[in-house]
Amino acid sequence: MYWEPDNECMHREELEQLQLERLQATLNRVYGRVPFYRKKFDALGITPEDIGSLNDLARLPFTSKADLRDNYPYGLFAVPMREVVRIHASSGTTGAPTVVGYTRNDIRTWSNLVARVIAMGGVTKDDVIQIAFGYGLFTGAFGLHYGAERIGASVIPASSGNTTRQIKIMRDFRTTALVSTPSYALLIGDTLRETGTPLSSLSLKWGLFGAEPWSDAMRQ
Numbered sequence: 001m002y003w004e005p006d007n008e009c010m011h012r013e014e015l016e017q018l019q020l021e022r023l024q025a026t027l028n029r030v031y032g033r034v035p036f037y038r039k040k041f042d043a044l045g046i047t048p049e050d051i052g053s054l055n056d057l058a059r060l061p062f063t064s065k066a067d068l069r070d071n072y073p074y075g076l077f078a079v080p081m082r083e084v085v086r087i088h089a090s091s092g093t094t095g096a097p098t099v100v101g102y103t104r105n106d107i108r109t110w111s112n113l114v115a116r117v118i119a120m121g122g123v124t125k126d127d128v129i130q131i132a133f134g135y136g137l138f139t140g141a142f143g144l145h146y147g148a149e150r151i152g153a154s155v156i157p158a159s160s161g162n163t164t165r166q167i168k169i170m171r172d173f174r175t176t177a178l179v180s181t182p183s184y185a186l187l188i189g190d191t192l193r194e195t196g197t198p199l200s201s202l203s204l205k206w207g208l209f210g211a212e213p214w215s216d217a218m219r220q
Helices: 012-033 035-044 054-059 065-070 104-120 140-151 163-172 182-195
Strands: 086-089 099-102 128-131 154-156 177-180 206-209
Touching: 012 035, 012 054, 099 104, 104 140, 128 140, 128 163, 140 154, 163 182, 177 182, 182 206
Parallel strands: 128 154, 128 177, 177 206
Antiparallel strands: 086 099
16 A cells, blocks of 8 residues: 555656655755764765765765764754754663754655555554554654644544553544554553453554564564
């Protein structure tokens, strides 16, 4: 299932040309606006103009988690703060939080990309989607929320936790799609068994899980 067939079904040559154009635009933007990346490029003796094909990706420097922490909070922003309409961050449990700023265009892009993911997972405008990611500085819930609204699904911003209440909402609101981490989905399943809630009382058809590593055994 496709959200934007014209874009998602491009011929390989067209797709690679679009990827190259967007890569070059990004490189020019960060080289001109972010001192951190300018120093990185200069240290390697390259400029954005040297990246003429996707094969040149191997010449670009990596951005590590340490780089994100060292430039906390706004050191890697490529636009002035007046253009930033949303700020999110990681929990910072293993060091300084990694901070992300979104412009209005970033929000639109984010929404559309998540709409692709949701549509590929089978969700349509006829679904009721329950989002059990935490709403707050963590980016996940808002991204899934906007993507679901973008395709016209009915969104329940349940947030995380309170599993018994999640199940009540799932049953009473006739949720057809659940969005959560895989481990929380397992907890919901365990709670369903413990409370003797019959699966026939639920309307679930789809599960979209992520935001943490999960094994093949957990998938099964």
